[in-house]
Amino acid sequence: MFAACADPKAIESLTWLTCYLTSGKHLDFYWSFVTVLTLLALTAPIALAMGFLGASAARARFFPLRILGKSYAALVRGVPDIVFFLFFVIALDQGIEYMKSLAVCQGGEWPWQGLEFRVCPEAKVPLGAASAMWHQAYGFGLAVFTFAIVFGAFAANVLYGAMNAVPQAQLETAEAYGMSHGQVFRRILVPQMWVFALPGLSNLWMILIKATPLLFLLGVKDIVYYARELGGSKTQAYEYPHPDWRLWYFLGLLVFYLVFTSVSERVLARISARLSRGQATAAGEAMRKAAP
Amino acid sequence: MKKLLLATALIAVSGAAFAQDVVRLGTEGAYPPFNFINDAGEVAGFERDVGDELCKRAELTCEWVTNEWDSIIPNLQSGNYDVIIAGMSITDERDEVIDFSQGYYPPTSSAYVAVAADADLKGVISAQVSTIQAGYIAESGATLLEFPTPDETIAAVRNGEAAAVFADKDFLIPIVAESGGELMFVGDEVRLGGGVGLAFRESDTELKAKFDAAIQSMKDDGSLNALIETHFGPEGAKF
Numbered sequence: 001m002f003a004a005c006a007d008p009k010a011i012e013s014l015t016w017l018t019c020y021l022t023s024g025k026h027l028d029f030y031w032s033f034v035t036v037l038t039l040l041a042l043t044a045p046i047a048l049a050m051g052f053l054g055a056s057a058a059r060a061r062f063f064p065l066r067i068l069g070k071s072y073a074a075l076v077r078g079v080p081d082i083v084f085f086l087f088f089v090i091a092l093d094q095g096i097e098y099m100k101s102l103a104v105c106q107g108g109e110w111p112w113q114g115l116e117f118r119v120c121p122e123a124k125v126p127l128g129a130a131s132a133m134w135h136q137a138y139g140f141g142l143a144v145f146t147f148a149i150v151f152g153a154f155a156a157n158v159l160y161g162a163m164n165a166v167p168q169a170q171l172e173t174a175e176a177y178g179m180s181h182g183q184v185f186r187r188i189l190v191p192q193m194w195v196f197a198l199p200g201l202s203n204l205w206m207i208l209i210k211a212t213p214l215l216f217l218l219g220v221k222d223i224v225y226y227a228r229e230l231g232g233s234k235t236q237a238y239e240y241p242h243p244d245w246r247l248w249y250f251l252g253l254l255v256f257y258l259v260f261t262s263v264s265e266r267v268l269a270r271i272s273a274r275l276s277r278g279q280a281t282a283a284g285e286a287m288r289k290a291a292p
Numbered sequence: 293m294k295k296l297l298l299a300t301a302l303i304a305v306s307g308a309a310f311a312q313d314v315v316r317l318g319t320e321g322a323y324p325p326f327n328f329i330n331d332a333g334e335v336a337g338f339e340r341d342v343g344d345e346l347c348k349r350a351e352l353t354c355e356w357v358t359n360e361w362d363s364i365i366p367n368l369q370s371g372n373y374d375v376i377i378a379g380m381s382i383t384d385e386r387d388e389v390i391d392f393s394q395g396y397y398p399p400t401s402s403a404y405v406a407v408a409a410d411a412d413l414k415g416v417i418s419a420q421v422s423t424i425q426a427g428y429i430a431e432s433g434a435t436l437l438e439f440p441t442p443d444e445t446i447a448a449v450r451n452g453e454a455a456a457v458f459a460d461k462d463f464l465i466p467i468v469a470e471s472g473g474e475l476m477f478v479g480d481e482v483r484l485g486g487g488v489g490l491a492f493r494e495s496d497t498e499l500k501a502k503f504d505a506a507i508q509s510m511k512d513d514g515s516l517n518a519l520i521e522t523h524f525g526p527e528g529a530k531f
Contacts, residue, residue, distance in 0.1 A: 008331070020331075023331040023332065023333075024331060024332035024333040024334070025329060025330075025331050025332065025333040027333070028333045090366075090370060093370070094370060097371075113495070115369050115389055116369045116370075116371075116493050116494065116495060117369065117370040117371055118371065118493075118495060119371070124371065128314045128315075128316060128374075129314040129353075132355065132357075135357075216360070219359070219372075228441070229322070229329065232322075232441070232443035232444075232447075233443060233446065233447070233467075235324055235466040235467060235470050236466060236470060237324040237325050237328060237337065237466060238324070238328070238330065238331060239330065239331040240331055241470070244447055244450065246447075
């Protein structure tokens with residue numbers, strides 16, 4: 001990056017450290033923080049939306065829909081995360097390529113041949129000739145989708161519980177005023193359930209923050225991968241040889257995670273206060289009494 | 293009409309040939325001097341040089357992909373890349389599920405490294421998961437302690453978790469040499485595997501033939517030995 005870094009083995013102390021911390025691999029490391037934050041920013045709303053759909057389906061009066069919503073939450077929550085991230089992603093990837101092969105391949109051979117999965121080169125997603133960036137973006141997309149499904153199932157359960165926690169009397173009163181089923185759901189149930197859902201959802205958010213190292217299973221290089229890779233001892237084959245420094249890198253990650261979770265805590269506390277206003281809960285009641 | 297069909301078929305065939313011209317090479321990127329991610333964040337090492345030269349000779353456009361060691365064979369089979377070039381020893385066990393090219397690195401010795409000369413080689417021995425060394429230790433009667441990356445197997449010896457590490461000698465030589473006397477070779481060397489080769493899907497015979505021919509041409513003109521000398525020093529095993 002800097003001219004002084006042209007010959008890393010000849011420089012010392014502070015210059016060496018500056019050059020070391022700005023090497024190409026370290027810049028990739030810094031970028032991986034952006035990757036993780038982007039993943040969180042995309043996954044959280046999608047997972048919440050999936051959870052909302054799942055919970056609404058689980059409450060539906062139409063029986064098949066109710067079964068669908070309930071089994072989504074039950075099945076996905078029951079499967080260990082690591083199995084999900086290993087098996088489901090490969091199945092999803094092959095499924096996408098199989099669908100594409102039906103459209104673009106001639107011959108239509110069954111792609112699962114023994115241990116191999118084989119489709120014609122045109123059906124590869126992304127195409128073999130695509131740049132590395134597309135391969136990464138595709139892997140990232142699969143990651144967001146998988147995280148959203150897994151965390152959506154947990155969110156569905158949380159929201160389902162929250163919907164049931166809204167006092168039945170309020171719903172019945174609304175119906176007595178002549179509101180339709182949909183109107184009760186939109187005007188009475190949903191606005192009030194968030195305060196009950198928040199503790200569960202904030203738990204999920206915290207777990208999601210810490211689950212991002214699972215990204216590496218999907219081939220996306222995340223901050224934990226880089227900390228391990230950069231921290232490992234390096235021989236003279238590398239430009240910047242050094243002993244085992246993993247402790248320092250992981251301490252750095254510890255600080256990152258602690259700062260990030262404590263900021264989240266504060267934001268969630270504010271949201272909680274906002275949602276409790278005027279609610280028939282202990283927190284809402286306390287607010288009412290404190291008001292002049 | 294016939295001509296039109298023929299032309300369509302030709303375009304389809306040439307399209308397929310074009311798409312196949314980009315060959316994705318999968319490597320681990322954590323096994324110096326065979327392959328590692330250098331400080332610029334790119335794949336480097338002996339296999340980078342060999343792979344690039346082979347692709348040039350076979351007139352293929354190649355792209356490098358990294359994949360963790362443990363899932364490197366399943367990901368080849370599911371088509372995420374087309375070739376494994378990751379210091380993988382040719383063994384009968386692996387040959388049942390994938391195909392190997394001829395060796396581009398001769399059969400080598402595996403060795404034990406410990407912090408003390410009297411290390412108990414029947415005690416806890418660290419090795420990388422799914423390697424021939426791990427298989428050997430499991431059968432030798434010692435207690436096998438497996439790690440996903442080669443670097444962690446060394447760290448386990450340094451912090452006393454394992455009595456010794458068992459790995460490719462070529463990987464261990466620079467580590468022992470630069471440890472300042474902390475680490476040393478102990479016990480006897482063991483010869484394992486049938487050399488290091490490229491791995492392909494069993495259905496990819498055409499691609500394998502191209503690489504086999506390219507490896508042969510590098511052996512014939514001595515350029516392969518020259519690369520071994522550059523990366524493993526004068527004591528590196530030659531053809």
